[in-house]
Amino acid sequence: MKIILAYSGGLDTSIAIKWLKDKYNAEIICYTTNVGQVEDVKKLSAKAKKTGATKLYFDDLRQKFVDDYVIPSLKAGALYQDKYPLATALSRPLIVEGMVKVARKERADALAHGCTGKGNDQVRFELTTRYLSPELQVIAPVREWEFKSREDEIEYAKKHNIPTPVTKKKPYSIDWNLWGISIECGKLENPWNEPPEDAYQITVSSEKAPAKPEYITIGFEKGVPLSLNGKKMDILKLIERLTKLGGKHGVGRIDMVEDRLVGIKSREIYEAPAAVILHTAHNALEKLVFSRDLFEFKKIVSQRYSQLTYFGQWFSQIKQCLDSFVENSQRFVTGEVRIKLYKGNCIVTGRKSSYSLYSETLATYTEKDLFDHTAAKGFLEIFGLPSKLEGLREK
Numbered sequence: 001m002k003i004i005l006a007y008s009g010g011l012d013t014s015i016a017i018k019w020l021k022d023k024y025n026a027e028i029i030c031y032t033t034n035v036g037q038v039e040d041v042k043k044l045s046a047k048a049k050k051t052g053a054t055k056l057y058f059d060d061l062r063q064k065f066v067d068d069y070v071i072p073s074l075k076a077g078a079l080y081q082d083k084y085p086l087a088t089a090l091s092r093p094l095i096v097e098g099m100v101k102v103a104r105k106e107r108a109d110a111l112a113h114g115c116t117g118k119g120n121d122q123v124r125f126e127l128t129t130r131y132l133s134p135e136l137q138v139i140a141p142v143r144e145w146e147f148k149s150r151e152d153e154i155e156y157a158k159k160h161n162i163p164t165p166v167t168k169k170k171p172y173s174i175d176w177n178l179w180g181i182s183i184e185c186g187k188l189e190n191p192w193n194e195p196p197e198d199a200y201q202i203t204v205s206s207e208k209a210p211a212k213p214e215y216i217t218i219g220f221e222k223g224v225p226l227s228l229n230g231k232k233m234d235i236l237k238l239i240e241r242l243t244k245l246g247g248k249h250g251v252g253r254i255d256m257v258e259d260r261l262v263g264i265k266s267r268e269i270y271e272a273p274a275a276v277i278l279h280t281a282h283n284a285l286e287k288l289v290f291s292r293d294l295f296e297f298k299k300i301v302s303q304r305y306s307q308l309t310y311f312g313q314w315f316s317q318i319k320q321c322l323d324s325f326v327e328n329s330q331r332f333v334t335g336e337v338r339i340k341l342y343k344g345n346c347i348v349t350g351r352k353s354s355y356s357l358y359s360e361t362l363a364t365y366t367e368k369d370l371f372d373h374t375a376a377k378g379f380l381e382i383f384g385l386p387s388k389l390e391g392l393r394e395k
């Protein structure tokens with residue numbers, strides 16, 4: 001048997017190599033990606049082999065992540081439960097796509113992942129595998145094995161000469177990619193606790209943020225962010241740039257209690273400066289160029305889109321259909337948005353577009369006003385009719 005294992009080099013997936021090898025009498029091939037976190041590939045590869053894997057595949061998927069996942073989700077306005085920009089959730093189907101390719105090349109029988117039995121990631125992993133390659137088996141060692149604690153795992157590692165992380169266990173579980181960081185466990189598990197400062201990885205507190213605001217202008221073309229302060233910029237670079245800028249001003253911290261697919265409520269904090277800035281700007285531009293009907297209806301689509309992403313249904317026909325709607329909706333989402341970054345806040349201070357539906361001569365209260373006030377009388381006669389009928393009935 002041949003198994004492709006999603007490998008991070010951490011304790012769980014290191015042990016998984018040996019455990020899978022023994023339990024399934026299998027050859028283990030590790031798979032690692034770069035989705036924006038920092039990783040030393042050479043070290044990782046050496047470690048995987050030392051632990052018993054025959055090889056390690058490494059893919060730099062950053063560009064694909066941005067093009068095929070991040071940008072579509074931005075256009076869709078996908079924020080799970082109105083807040084979480086879905087960084088972790090979006091990366092899972094991407095990683096599985098890569099693993100399936102390797103599995104085909106290697107003629108492997110199964111994919112394995114290090115997700116637990118109570119999280120969302122197992123769902124994303126397994127639904128994506130089923131969709132992309134229904135014939136592949138999926139194995140989740142962490143759900144199956146006998147270890148009850150980290151200590152058990154370390155003991156097993158020592159016994160089998162598996163290199164264990166030298167550093168003391170960090171109090172948090174952290175998932176990192178270019179669209180954001182997800183942080184849970186430790187003190188965060190009590191939702192009443194304010195997140196300790198050391199939980200945050202890339203943003204400063206608003207107290208430590210500069211006392212002077214910073215203004216930035218983001219340009220969009222058909223819903224895609226393409227420039228910063230008037231200068232064209234590659235999207236990947238733009239995201240990196242906004243991550244730094246936002247982080248410096250304490251922008252992008254999200255503290256939420258969310259509903260996992262398995263029914264558990266969990267407290268998680270996120271740092272997603274670029275995602276928060278871009279979603280804020282994108283939404284402001286849509287408000288300028290969308291009709292009221294489109295704006296309100298797209299909210300429903302955004303919500304459903306975020307659920308599908310969160311629940312591991314990125315690959316599904318309904319998601320494809322929503323993508324078509326979203327794509328069409330972006331035809332006029334071209335223009336610029338000015339944002340003020342200041343002490344943890346991301347404030348829209350201006351927006352413009354050559355496709356704007358905003359008309360100053362209709363909105364103004366000055367003598368430039370072109371709105372036909374006399375027309376309002378007849379309009380209210382008719383629009384107010386149902387209210388009048390109900391009012392009469394109440395009497």
Ligand code: ARG
Nearest residue numbers: 088089120173175182183184
């Ligand atoms: N709650 C987030 C999700 O389901 C992140 C999960 C992973 N979090 C972590 N700290 N490892 O998408």
